[in-house]
């Protein structure tokens with residue numbers, strides 16, 4: 001069965017007809033040519049396919065495209081709107097990658113994680129309210145769904161810590177999308 005959907009992808013409305021079994025990851029990569037979300041495991045285990053949907057992290061390999069009709073999807077590519085997003089800049093500054101395959105998912109996940117932290121949503125290691133910035137344990141827990149086969153974790157944590165100190169790092173993607181094209185992060 002096929003159905004027509006319209007998804008806002010990185011700020012642009014994209015209309016396409018998909019088989020109802022098509023994942024968001026395949027729709028983005030194979031149908032729309034948006035290749036920053038990577039296919040690592042295709043089973044929800046590595047985080048390489050992470051995108052934001054409505055500002056929240058989702059694994060696009062486990063998300064059916066039809067469920068995203070009318071949704072606002074932001075990929076790592078869409079974060080760089082008029083300049084690098086603070087999280088992207090932090091990954092560059094901290095050399096938080098080796099092969100780079102996991103990096104788009106790591107970056108998007110970090111944006112989502114910092115937004116969740118800023119909203120006061122607890123993680124499994126949160127002991128109470130009040131911490132102004134996520135510490136190493138918070139970052140490790142909140143980023144634990146994103147695997148890096150190169151083992152660049154030390155610098156990834158450093159990058160997320162740097163980004164946590166940057167103004168507008170958390171939630172910047174949604175703010176950019178809400179403000180429209182051409183607004184720098």
Ligand code: FES
Nearest residue numbers: 041042044047061
């Ligand atoms: S490709 Fe989606 S979690 Fe690995």
Ligand code: FES
Nearest residue numbers: 098100148149150
């Ligand atoms: S940088 Fe190679 S998998 Fe993470």
